[in-house]
Amino acid sequence: MPRFQKLHTGEVLSNRELAEGHYLMSIALPAAFAAAAPGQFVMVRVKDRAFPFLGRPLGVYVQEKGGGESRIEILYRVAGRGTGVFALLKKGDRVEILGPLGQGFRPVRGRDRIVLIAGGIGIAPLAPLVRRLHAKLPARATLDVYYGARRADLLLGLGGIRKACSAIRIATDNGSKGFRGPVTDLFAGDLEQYPPERTVIYACGPHAMLKKISELLARHPIPCQVSVEERMACGVGACLGCVIEAKDTGKPYKRVCKEGPVFDLNEIVWR
Amino acid sequence: MSRIKPRMEVSIGKLKLQNPVMTASGTFGYGEEYAPYVDLNRLGAVIVKGISLEPRAGNPPPRIMETEGGMLNAIGLENVGVSAFIREKLPFLRNYNVPVIVNIFGESQDEYKRVAEIMGKTKGVHALEVNISCPNVEKGGLVFGCDPDMCYEMTRAIKAVTDLPVIVKLTPNVTDIAALAVCCEAGGADAVSLINTLKGMSVDIEKRVPHLNRVTGGLSGPVVKPVALRMVWEVVKKVSIPVIGIGGIMTAEDALAFLIVGARAVQVGTANFLNPRATMDILEGVEAYLIRHGMRDVNELIGSLKESVE
Numbered sequence: 001m002p003r004f005q006k007l008h009t010g011e012v013l014s015n016r017e018l019a020e021g022h023y024l025m026s027i028a029l030p031a032a033f034a035a036a037a038p039g040q041f042v043m044v045r046v047k048d049r050a051f052p053f054l055g056r057p058l059g060v061y062v063q064e065k066g067g068g069e070s071r072i073e074i075l076y077r078v079a080g081r082g083t084g085v086f087a088l089l090k091k092g093d094r095v096e097i098l099g100p101l102g103q104g105f106r107p108v109r110g111r112d113r114i115v116l117i118a119g120g121i122g123i124a125p126l127a128p129l130v131r132r133l134h135a136k137l138p139a140r141a142t143l144d145v146y147y148g149a150r151r152a153d154l155l156l157g158l159g160g161i162r163k164a165c166s167a168i169r170i171a172t173d174n175g176s177k178g179f180r181g182p183v184t185d186l187f188a189g190d191l192e193q194y195p196p197e198r199t200v201i202y203a204c205g206p207h208a209m210l211k212k213i214s215e216l217l218a219r220h221p222i223p224c225q226v227s228v229e230e231r232m233a234c235g236v237g238a239c240l241g242c243v244i245e246a247k248d249t250g251k252p253y254k255r256v257c258k259e260g261p262v263f264d265l266n267e268i269v270w271r
Numbered sequence: 272m273s274r275i276k277p278r279m280e281v282s283i284g285k286l287k288l289q290n291p292v293m294t295a296s297g298t299f300g301y302g303e304e305y306a307p308y309v310d311l312n313r314l315g316a317v318i319v320k321g322i323s324l325e326p327r328a329g330n331p332p333p334r335i336m337e338t339e340g341g342m343l344n345a346i347g348l349e350n351v352g353v354s355a356f357i358r359e360k361l362p363f364l365r366n367y368n369v370p371v372i373v374n375i376f377g378e379s380q381d382e383y384k385r386v387a388e389i390m391g392k393t394k395g396v397h398a399l400e401v402n403i404s405c406p407n408v409e410k411g412g413l414v415f416g417c418d419p420d421m422c423y424e425m426t427r428a429i430k431a432v433t434d435l436p437v438i439v440k441l442t443p444n445v446t447d448i449a450a451l452a453v454c455c456e457a458g459g460a461d462a463v464s465l466i467n468t469l470k471g472m473s474v475d476i477e478k479r480v481p482h483l484n485r486v487t488g489g490l491s492g493p494v495v496k497p498v499a500l501r502m503v504w505e506v507v508k509k510v511s512i513p514v515i516g517i518g519g520i521m522t523a524e525d526a527l528a529f530l531i532v533g534a535r536a537v538q539v540g541t542a543n544f545l546n547p548r549a550t551m552d553i554l555e556g557v558e559a560y561l562i563r564h565g566m567r568d569v570n571e572l573i574g575s576l577k578e579s580v581e
Contacts, residue, residue, distance in 0.1 A: 004308055051339070232335075234544040239297070
């Protein structure tokens with residue numbers, strides 16, 4: 001008799017607002033909840049509530065296992081009514097968690113210049129990747145993080161990754177910290193110091209940021225993996241609701257939930 | 272109170288189902304997507320994503336939008352096409368003992384016939400569900416499903432090219448769904464299934480644009496259940512072939528209502544997205560209900576609605 005994966009019921013341990021509209025929710029789950037690779041996501045619903053109707057795909061920010069229990073943390077931004085309901089959850093409330101789902105970031109061998117580019121809440125899937133990469137970082141390799149946000153107070157999770165990075169370069173839209181302007185402009189200024197044959201980039205952020213990276217790398221072809229977002233219904237590849245336009249594969253669309261959410265930058269048509 | 276496990280078998284034409292709980296087309300992929308979560312062998316049948324003669328890319332995103340109590344979709348029948356389905360998808364389902372019902376779609380009557388003919392000669396296909404009710408494509412679909420003569424013609428044409436049981440899936444986007452069901456029965460349909468999605472729309476008021484790239488989409492989920500239930504009730508009174516109930520079935524209670532009204536079987540759709548095990552929860556809930564009410568056979572329940580509230 002094969003064992004089947006389940007929809008897990010989790011209990012909210014805490015749900016704190018870290019900055020305006022940005023929350024960190026900690027959830028206790030059964031030990032059977034599998035380990036999430038950096039970049040994988042879970043579908044989250046509030047148990048026994050009619051709204052939000054569909055689960056919301058959210059990245060696993062922190063995961064700990066032990067003592068017959070699994071605990072995850074989800075860093076999320078209130079983007080609409082659904083995540084607005086999540087923001088109201090309190091300790092003891094119950095949530096339904098499906099996952100971990102999708103393809104996370106894939107380590108690239110033989111690269112010693114590792115660059116991560118985060119825009120806003122895009123830090124959420126990249127922070128666990130920083131920790132993972134740091135643990136296996138080859139000697140003399142560098143791990144540089146470029147992190148942009150609208151304002152200084154919306155830069156989250158820096159404490160958790162600082163020690164793991166060779167450098168953290170900050171950009172804010174209003175100049176309240178670091179470079180004033182888009183993080184991609186900041187990165188563009190440094191681009192020449194990253195030799196394409198030695199470098200790999202991992203990125204997550206708004207569509208416009210990822211599109212800009214694709215333009216920059218058109219002239220400086222560094223391999224790059226990006227994590228993208230789409231509205232989802234099933235999270236498991238069945239409904240075909242979350243597709244993204246794909247390049248050169250014979251199939252015009254790929255499923256963000258199944259083939260993604262992490263794609264090679266060059267797999268995607270950037271409009 | 273009887274504790275004997277009730278008989279759950281139902282028949283759709285010559286097709287025998289071990290129980291009346293199936294998966295709705297388009298909500299369960301080709302079975303493989305949900306196999307890690309559900310023992311497919313326990314389902315009444317798996318109804319796969321609609322298949323056309325050639326592969327279809329589907330509509331540009333965004334394709335879905337949540338609504339109050341449901342969702343809109345405009346997938347546009349993205350599918351791998353008949354050949355790839357037989358080559359790449361069907362072998363996986365042949366590993367199971369579950370009946371496979373292939374939902375078929377075309378842009379012309381001839382295309383429907385060709386898909387039906389190929390499927391009829393394919394090992395591991397147990398019945399066809401003819402989709403003449405998709406609201407999300409330019410050609411075919413609804414064009415056939417809204418016209419009584421075309422329903423009749425289409426059913427006849429498909430019955431003429433295959434020996435497989437033929438289920439015709441009906442649209443709710445009509446004034447009199449029972450009249451269409453009658454035409455399908457006259458054309459030789461072994462069963463009708465209803466409802467497909469209700470055509471709807473959603474608008475982003477900040478950007479003043481539709482939420483869906485195709486503007487309109489098909490509404491599904493618990494919000495459509497009362498409409499679906501009413502339509503099944505209307506249709507069972509007008510036809511003698513089995514009626515399969517679809518529309519917002521999230522729980523065993525929902526499925527029971529359809530069975531009581533007269534549905535021979537049910538399809539679970541959008542519920543799979545929220546809970547991959549929804550079909551199993553529904554099946555177990557229906558069995559528990561029968562035991563609780565001392566019924567030995569699910570067929571005792573089907574069509575047992577008392578029309579007076581007294």
